[in-house]
Amino acid sequence: MKNKQLLLRARLFLVALVCFSTFMACSDDDDDTPSLPAPTITDFEYGKGSSHSTGQVGYKGSNLHTEAKIVAEASVKSITLTIHGHDLKIADGEVEWDFEKVFTDEKYLVKNPTFHEHIAIPANIPSGEYHITLLVTDQAGKTTESEGHLEIMEGETDTEEISYSDISIDETVVRGKDLHTEFFIDAHHGIHHIIVNIHGHDLTVGEGEEEWHFEQEFEEGYHGETEVEFHEHIDVPATAPVGEYHATFIIEDEEGHKLEFESHIEVAAAS
Incomplete structure (x- = not known):
């Protein structure tokens, strides 16, 4: 009888030992799985x-x-x-x-x-x-x-002195071609100048490409005008990286009032 009880206890101990070993192995596996940090x-x-x-x-x-x-x-x-x-x-x-x-x-x-x-x-x-x-x-x-x-x-005070309308700006332009920009300006005190700034958003510069950042002041044909259509074609270099660019247009009148607006432009590779 004693032998049977000892055998039963040995078997129970063996089963418990196997279960414990399996549990520890699973825990080790979980610990080995890296937890990536939150964004x-x-x-x-x-x-x-x-x-x-x-x-x-x-x-x-x-x-x-x-x-x-x-x-x-x-x-x-x-x-x-x-x-x-x-x-x-x-x-x-x-x-x-x-x-x-x-x-x-x-x-x-x-x-x-x-x-x-x-x-x-x-x-x-x-x-x-x-x-x-x-x-x-x-x-x-x-x-x-x-x-x-x-x-x-409410709208900035400067917007009461300057306004723009009828905007037509290319949303996509093939590099090596020109970007069409057009809008009508009403400036009560006359236009001093218009500044256009275009730059990319963390774009990868590939082999044979060069970072493109455009900025130019436009006065000729606009300086002193109170009502005029801004119409320009901006050359996009053939070496400009493809991707999204941010364009900012700043209109300043003769009394220092400014009006600024923005647009997004996608520069694409030639097909």
Whole structure:
């Protein structure tokens, strides 16, 4: 009888030992699996500074510049941008604005994308403080967010002195060709000059290519005019890297008022 009990105990001990060894092996396997860190967001930019405020501002009826650098070792799955107001009073003719958009563009679904978008701010929303949040989700389901406050105001004073309309700017241009730009300007005090600045967004410069950054001041045909059509063709070098470029147009009148607007241009390789 004693022998049978000893044999049974030995068998139970052996089973327990096997189970414990299996558990430890599984734990070791789990420990060997690296855990990738959550995404990081740096240099989150939105709106611009203003003499009206110490913070960042946006103007009703214009575009809001947003940009951020992202690192996601598990690659980005989605980027969500939200903007909403803080208990703002809605006047007659105004509507509440609660913006949310999920970006899953192919250019963002990588490890180290630069987020860059321009968001149209409606002209009929309340002025005041808005909360802006950028949320990044990676392929492993981990999230990181960056947030801030944005003061949305009526159009800048300078826009009362200068205005533009009938914009026609190429969205895509083949390198080695010219970029067509055209818009109508109304400047009550006369145009002093127009500056055009074009630069790329973290583009890879390949073999035989050269970084392209264009900046030029235009006066001839525009200086002193109060109503004029800006119409220029800008040569894009055949060696410019392909990809997205950011174009800024600055109109300044004879009294120092300035009006600035932006556009995106895709430079493509010849087919």
